[in-house]
Amino acid sequence: MAEKREFICITCPVGCTIEATVEGGKILSIRGQGCKRGIAFVKEELTAPKRMLTTTVQVRGGKLPLVPVRSREPLPKDRLFDIVAQLRQIVLQAPVAEHQIVLENAANTGVDIITSRAIPKLEENPS
Numbered sequence: 001m002a003e004k005r006e007f008i009c010i011t012c013p014v015g016c017t018i019e020a021t022v023e024g025g026k027i028l029s030i031r032g033q034g035c036k037r038g039i040a041f042v043k044e045e046l047t048a049p050k051r052m053l054t055t056t057v058q059v060r061g062g063k064l065p066l067v068p069v070r071s072r073e074p075l076p077k078d079r080l081f082d083i084v085a086q087l088r089q090i091v092l093q094a095p096v097a098e099h100q101i102v103l104e105n106a107a108n109t110g111v112d113i114i115t116s117r118a119i120p121k122l123e124e125n126p127s
């Protein structure tokens with residue numbers, strides 16, 4: 001049975017609201033997309049939705065206790081929970097470099113999780 005669905009395209013910062021009539025994973029009609037990438041986005045949402053992952057990972061001995069991390073590419077949405085659970089087990093030792101690989105080939109997706117910034121080592125105060 002055909003149903004009307006609304007999507008917010010996250011492919012670019014414009015964030016078009018797209019209305020589509022879909023049936024059996026197929027698009028019957030679509031409107032609201034600012035460009036054809038919006039159609040590709042809706043097709044992907046209907047078959048294999050993906051999302052960028054951003055979170056934090058613990059750092060030991062750093063100036064900050066956490067470092068922001070992100071996926072190099074969008075990940076299958078249904079793997080995000082497992083990957084976040086794996087990242088919670090990781091503790092990096094400072095110093096941490098920007099774009100350092102934190103988790104290689106996360107959950108066999110072929111996508112690495114990397115740091116978004118550097119965290120310098122916490123210098124001990126001389127006494």
Ligand code: SF4
Pocket residue numbers: 009010011012013014015016033034035036037038039041
């Ligand atoms: S439909 Fe095109 S213009 Fe609109 S958010 Fe998606 S990529 Fe950007």
